[in-house]
Amino acid sequence: xxxxxxxxxxxxxxxxxxxxxxxxxxxxxxxxxxxxxxxxxxxxxxxxxxxxxxxxxxxxxxxxxxxxxxxxxxxxxxxxxxxxxxxxxxxxxxxxxxxxxxxxxxxxxxxxxxxxxxxxxxxxxxxxxxxxxxxxxxxxxxxxxxxxxxxxxxxxxxxxxxxxxxxxxxxxxxxxxxxxxxxxxx
Amino acid sequence: xxxxxxxxxxxxxxxxxxxxxxxxxxxxxxxxxxxxxxxxxxxxxxxxxxxxxxxxxxxxxxxxxxxxxxxxxxxxxxxxxxxxxxxxxxxxxxxxxxxxxxxxxxxxxxxxxxxxxxxxxxxxxxxxxxxxxxxx
Numbered sequence: 001x002x003x004x005x006x007x008x009x010x011x012x013x014x015x016x017x018x019x020x021x022x023x024x025x026x027x028x029x030x031x032x033x034x035x036x037x038x039x040x041x042x043x044x045x046x047x048x049x050x051x052x053x054x055x056x057x058x059x060x061x062x063x064x065x066x067x068x069x070x071x072x073x074x075x076x077x078x079x080x081x082x083x084x085x086x087x088x089x090x091x092x093x094x095x096x097x098x099x100x101x102x103x104x105x106x107x108x109x110x111x112x113x114x115x116x117x118x119x120x121x122x123x124x125x126x127x128x129x130x131x132x133x134x135x136x137x138x139x140x141x142x143x144x145x146x147x148x149x150x151x152x153x154x155x156x157x158x159x160x161x162x163x164x165x166x167x168x169x170x171x172x173x174x175x176x177x178x179x180x181x182x183x184x185x186x
Numbered sequence: 187x188x189x190x191x192x193x194x195x196x197x198x199x200x201x202x203x204x205x206x207x208x209x210x211x212x213x214x215x216x217x218x219x220x221x222x223x224x225x226x227x228x229x230x231x232x233x234x235x236x237x238x239x240x241x242x243x244x245x246x247x248x249x250x251x252x253x254x255x256x257x258x259x260x261x262x263x264x265x266x267x268x269x270x271x272x273x274x275x276x277x278x279x280x281x282x283x284x285x286x287x288x289x290x291x292x293x294x295x296x297x298x299x300x301x302x303x304x305x306x307x308x309x310x311x312x313x314x315x316x317x318x319x320x321x322x
Contacts, residue, residue, distance in 0.1 A: 007207050008202070008205040008206050010223070010224050010226075010227030010228045010231065012206070013202050013207075014228040014230065014232040014235070015231050015232065015235045016198075017199070017202055017203070017208075017228065017235075018231065018232035018235025018236040018239070019235060019236075020195060021236035021240065022239035022243060023195055024192075025240075025243065026248065026250055026256070027192070028188075028191075028250055028251060028252065028254075029254055029257055030192065031259050034284070034285040034289070035284075035310075037285070038285060038306055038310040039310055039314075042307060042311045046311060048315070050314040050315060050317070051314075051317070052314035052317055061189065065189045065190070065193050065196065066193070066195060066196040066199075068193065068289075069192065069193040069197040069198075069199070070197075070199055070200035070203070070293070071196075071200060071290065071292055072193075072196070072197045072200060073197045073201035073202070073204060074200050074203075074209065074289065075294065076200070076201045076204070076293075077202075077203070077290070077294065078209070078293060079295055082294075083205075087210045087212045089210075089213060089215075089216045089221070092221045093212070093216040093219060093222070097212075097215065108207065108210040108212070109210065109291065109296055114296060114298055114299070115298055119301060127280050127281065128281065128301055128302045128305065129302070129305045130277075130305070131276075131277045131279075131280025131281035131302065131305070132277065132281055132288075132304070132306040132308075133277070133308055133309035133312070134273050134280065134309060135274055135277035135281060135283070135288075135305075136277075136285075136305065136307055136308065136311075136312075137270075137274075137277075137310065137312055138270045138271060138273030138274025138276070139270065139306075140313040141266040141270025141274075142267050142268075142269075142270030142271040142273075143261075143264070143266060143267070143270070145285045146278075146284040146286065147286055149267075149271070150233075151229075151232050151233065151236055152236065152259050153259065154233045154237070155237040155239075155240055156236075156237075156258055156259040156260070156261070158261035159263070160261045163263070163267050164267045164268070167267070168271040168272070168274045168275035168278060169275065170275060171271065171274065171276050171279070172214075172218045172275040172278045173275075175218075175275060175276045175279040175280070176219060176279045177218075177219070179276075179279075180279060180280070
């Protein structure tokens with residue numbers, strides 16, 4: 001039963017992620033996309049007569065149920081079948097992160113950074129609150145995220161999705177190399 | 187109740203994201219530094235599987251469970267595809283999470299991600315508020 005707790009290699013996880021595209025289409029013409037659930041929550045809670053948020057969100061409520069499923073999937077994968085070992089990232093990434101003041105990896109996320117008390121530090125606030133804000137702002141501006149553009153859009157050979165994917169990778173690469181070190185130093 | 191099936195697809199998607207470590211902040215740091223193949227391998231197998239199944243759906247004229255013809259996804263160009271995605275990339279590097287993993291991380295026990303998710307919802311609302319002032 002050991003294999004249940006081990007992380008899945010990319011050649012298992014990748015194809016299974018790809019299969020969600022036809023699965024959702026065949027079950028009911030639904031399009032894989034997670035960032036639209038953020039819009040749904042806004043439309044349901046505070047539409048404020050904004051054009052982007054004024055629509056019949058109830059007719060799209062399937063994706064909120066889908067998102068809740070993703071959360072339960074996280075419980076299954078990260079608690080019930082949790083890998084007892086730390087994520088086996090490359091030794092060069094470990095060395096780099098240690099040079100930036102991080103501990104050896106433990107679990108899926110560095111708990112020394114992602115915790116409640118670090119929210120009131122400049123570093124933690126930028127990483128979680130500002131970071132989260134940029135994720136929500138950017139994905140809505142782009143009308144899609146890693147799933148909607150990166151997986152679904154590319155699978156459907158939509159060239160704007162290729163531009164989106166190239167852009168969010170470019171943004172992440174530039175940010176990681178040139179700006180994150182200054183934030184880690186805070 | 188007819189939406190219950192999407193709960194199961196969501197559970198499947200979240201389980202794969204978590205066991206595949208795509209929800210890991212460490213994996214995202216490693217990816218943006220090009221220090222391992224793992225995340226690139228996930229994209230480079232997920233997309234062909236998705237693309238091949240769309241080709242099959244079209245070739246075999248498959249229909250949905252309810253017998254509707256399947257509408258192929260279209261993603262028209264607008265400038266936000268570039269500007270918005272760059273902004274999202276900055277946030278992805280910080281949080282180590284795109285929107286899917288935000289939900290999965292909460293489930294995996296990182297409850298503080300509720301704050302990150304709330305910030306993302308605020309970001310989405312702020313875009314909706316500022317939309318008319320920004321280039322499309």
